[in-house]
Amino acid sequence: MARLQLTTAGESHGPALVAVLVGLPHGLRVTREAIDRDLARRQAGFGRGGRMKIEHDEVEVLAGLRGGVTLGSPLALAVRNRDFANWGDVMDPFVPPSGARAAAITRPRPGHVDLAGCLKLGLTDARDVLERSSARSTVARVAAGAVAKALLGACGVELFAHVVRIGDVAAAPVERDFAAARERAEASEVRCADPEAGARMVAAIRAAQRDGDSLGGIVEVIAWNLPPGLGSHAEWTDRLDGRLALALMSIQAMKGVEVGLGFAAAQQRGSAVHDPIGWNGRRFTRPSNRAGGVEGGLSNGEPVVVRAAMKPIPTLARPLPSVDLATKQPFDAQKERTDSCAVPAAAVVAEAAVAFVLADALLDKTGGDTMDEVRAHLAGFEASLDAR
Numbered sequence: 001m002a003r004l005q006l007t008t009a010g011e012s013h014g015p016a017l018v019a020v021l022v023g024l025p026h027g028l029r030v031t032r033e034a035i036d037r038d039l040a041r042r043q044a045g046f047g048r049g050g051r052m053k054i055e056h057d058e059v060e061v062l063a064g065l066r067g068g069v070t071l072g073s074p075l076a077l078a079v080r081n082r083d084f085a086n087w088g089d090v091m092d093p094f095v096p097p098s099g100a101r102a103a104a105i106t107r108p109r110p111g112h113v114d115l116a117g118c119l120k121l122g123l124t125d126a127r128d129v130l131e132r133s134s135a136r137s138t139v140a141r142v143a144a145g146a147v148a149k150a151l152l153g154a155c156g157v158e159l160f161a162h163v164v165r166i167g168d169v170a171a172a173p174v175e176r177d178f179a180a181a182r183e184r185a186e187a188s189e190v191r192c193a194d195p196e197a198g199a200r201m202v203a204a205i206r207a208a209q210r211d212g213d214s215l216g217g218i219v220e221v222i223a224w225n226l227p228p229g230l231g232s233h234a235e236w237t238d239r240l241d242g243r244l245a246l247a248l249m250s251i252q253a254m255k256g257v258e259v260g261l262g263f264a265a266a267q268q269r270g271s272a273v274h275d276p277i278g279w280n281g282r283r284f285t286r287p288s289n290r291a292g293g294v295e296g297g298l299s300n301g302e303p304v305v306v307r308a309a310m311k312p313i314p315t316l317a318r319p320l321p322s323v324d325l326a327t328k329q330p331f332d333a334q335k336e337r338t339d340s341c342a343v344p345a346a347a348v349v350a351e352a353a354v355a356f357v358l359a360d361a362l363l364d365k366t367g368g369d370t371m372d373e374v375r376a377h378l379a380g381f382e383a384s385l386d387a388r
């Protein structure tokens, strides 16, 4: 049963993005710097457009924290949209839209929510759906994810996300030294741990920009020092891989999720897919980790390795054919401000999404009203593994 709950709110050009986290234990240290650092990481990356020159995301804590420590009550976080100052005539919560930008958005972009959202709500103006569906809302998930990362860090769990593909450029797989790979990814303008591939990714984004086009890619999240037994073998809704898949697939523009070998496992024989089991005199060992740290819906103690595939951004400087929602006439869409590649940003969002699921599953396992209890229960479980 999920212990942590996250509700997010906020429109892309509205006043703010909001995250409310319920179920945190008392006594978790949370710093402004840790949240703002992840917000800044999400804003970075080669391929971002003009909007990121306007925003400078910083968290405001509205509830649930006192003196840098969680109270065990709902934690409410807000991040203001600086661009709201330019959109007051369209996005004011009380005053009806006026001025040139108040005109209905009737020209749906293929691949975006515009058409499906208008059909769902019976609209011919896509503004009401595109404002909320915007990937700007990932700000809230990243702010909450930073808190989840603080909880995991307090329990010795580490994780990082990196970009393993942009368009047709693939990075070399990372070796077991995840901390070193994390450093290389942090230093890369496309969050790629393979510097040579990173340079080619930048060139590929530049080429797409020149053609008025966009590029997608694949992000990978690796989490280590996790205890075995997180998740459930018993209830489909509680399986760790299912929860990770939901968290990743629900990030804007994701079209696929893999755990471990993922789709490649379907092409090989069982003997080449499953990880042998050994014993080192103290603990069970696994010489390989093709399962990506999850077996039977449970973490198995190996690093959790998950990937998500992001489609290219659908707002194109050279748009595809579409039809006006009101007149039903075909149109050539006007150019709009957009990112040409947001895969590096999506890696930070994926890291936050995975952190949330792992923190939730960890709390499921340990229970506890306070961080001291969480840590003590975890230490007791770890000791029971050594005593087997």
Ligand code: EPS
Binding pocket: 012, 049, 050, 051, 052, 055, 133, 134, 135, 136, 139, 315, 337, 338, 339
């Ligand atoms: C987005 C469109 C762009 C992106 C935005 C997501 O915004 P705008 O329409 O204001 O130029 O910049 O992403 C963010 C604002 C962000 O913070 O990530 C979209 O349509 O999804």
